[in-house]
Amino acid sequence: MKITTIIGSSREDSNSEILADLVTKDLTHTTIDLKNLSIQPIHDLRHTDGGFQFVDDDYDTIINAFLESDLIIFSTPIYWYTMSGIMKNMIDRLSHAIRDERFPQFKEKIKSVEAIVVAVGGDEPKIKGLPLIQQFKYTFDFLNMRFSSYIIGEGNKPGDILQDQQAVAQATLLNKQLKEL
Numbered sequence: 001m002k003i004t005t006i007i008g009s010s011r012e013d014s015n016s017e018i019l020a021d022l023v024t025k026d027l028t029h030t031t032i033d034l035k036n037l038s039i040q041p042i043h044d045l046r047h048t049d050g051g052f053q054f055v056d057d058d059y060d061t062i063i064n065a066f067l068e069s070d071l072i073i074f075s076t077p078i079y080w081y082t083m084s085g086i087m088k089n090m091i092d093r094l095s096h097a098i099r100d101e102r103f104p105q106f107k108e109k110i111k112s113v114e115a116i117v118v119a120v121g122g123d124e125p126k127i128k129g130l131p132l133i134q135q136f137k138y139t140f141d142f143l144n145m146r147f148s149s150y151i152i153g154e155g156n157k158p159g160d161i162l163q164d165q166q167a168v169a170q171a172t173l174l175n176k177q178l179k180e181l
Contacts, residue, residue, distance in 0.1 A: 001181050003029035004069040006062070008076035008087030010035050015120040015161035019153050020075035022171035023118060027178055032065055034086040042092040052096045062090055063097050063106060071114045071178075074136065078121030078129045078152075083136075091139060098143070111144040116174070120167075122156035149174060 005020050037058040045052050065072065076083040083091070098107045117136045121129050129152040140147040151174065153167030154160070161167060 001070045001178070002068055003027060003071045003073065003178070004065045005029060005031045005073040005075055006065070006087070006090070007031060007033045007035075008074070008084040008090070010084065010086065011077075011158065013158060014077060015153065015155035015158065016075045016077045016118055018159070019120055019151060019161050019167060019171055020073055020118045022168060023073060023116070023151070023174050023178070025175050027175070030065070030069075032061060034090055037061060039086070039089055039093060041089055042096060044095065046095065046099070052099055054102075055096070059090075059093055059097070062093070063100070063103055066097075066113060067103065067106060067109050069113055071116065073116045073118055075118040076132075078119050078125050078132055081128050082132050083119070094139075094143065114146045114148050115140050116148060117150040118153075118171070119150070120153040120155050120161050122154065122160075125154050126152050 003024060005024055007017050007020065009016050039059050039062070040055050040057045074087065076087040079085070082088070097103065100106065117133060119125070119129050119132055133150050133152070137147050151167055151170045153164045155164060
């Protein structure tokens with residue numbers, strides 16, 4: 001199984017990254033750190049004669065991750081009750097990706113990709129983070145991706161997530177389940 005984790009935090013060694021690392025511990029996987037990529041915001045040209053135009057940035061890294069992966073873990077802090085801006089920017093660009101003529105197989109391939117969300121916030125995230133999970137679910141439904149699991153953890157300062165025993169236990173269990181596949 002080819003696993004890719006997409007990290008949507010702007011912080012090095014963020015709580016959401018730490019939690020995702022627990023999910024993938026001792027598993028072969030690839031990590032894409034969005035803060036290290038140049039991904040331009042979407043210029044929505046869906047309804048124009050020429051449609052979307054080629055954008056010279058790092059977004060092909062994301063498209064290739066979808067094409068090469070069986071499982072993608074979306075790891076994001078919860079900012080203002082939703083995903084981080086860099087994660088949202090990456091998601092918005094999927095509108096372009098599913099129409100990109102350079103990747104005609106993209107739309108069909110993502111139907112076979114499984115999705116997991118790992119999110120960490122500091123203000124009652126297990127309740128206030130649920131709209132974020134719903135937002136991801138609608139995105140995955142639109143793309144026909146299988147949304148198999150999510151973990152919401154609590155943490156503010158770097159490393160705080162390790163104090164959330166429930167989230168750590170969920171990540172450890174998910175890691176065990178992935179090892180058995």
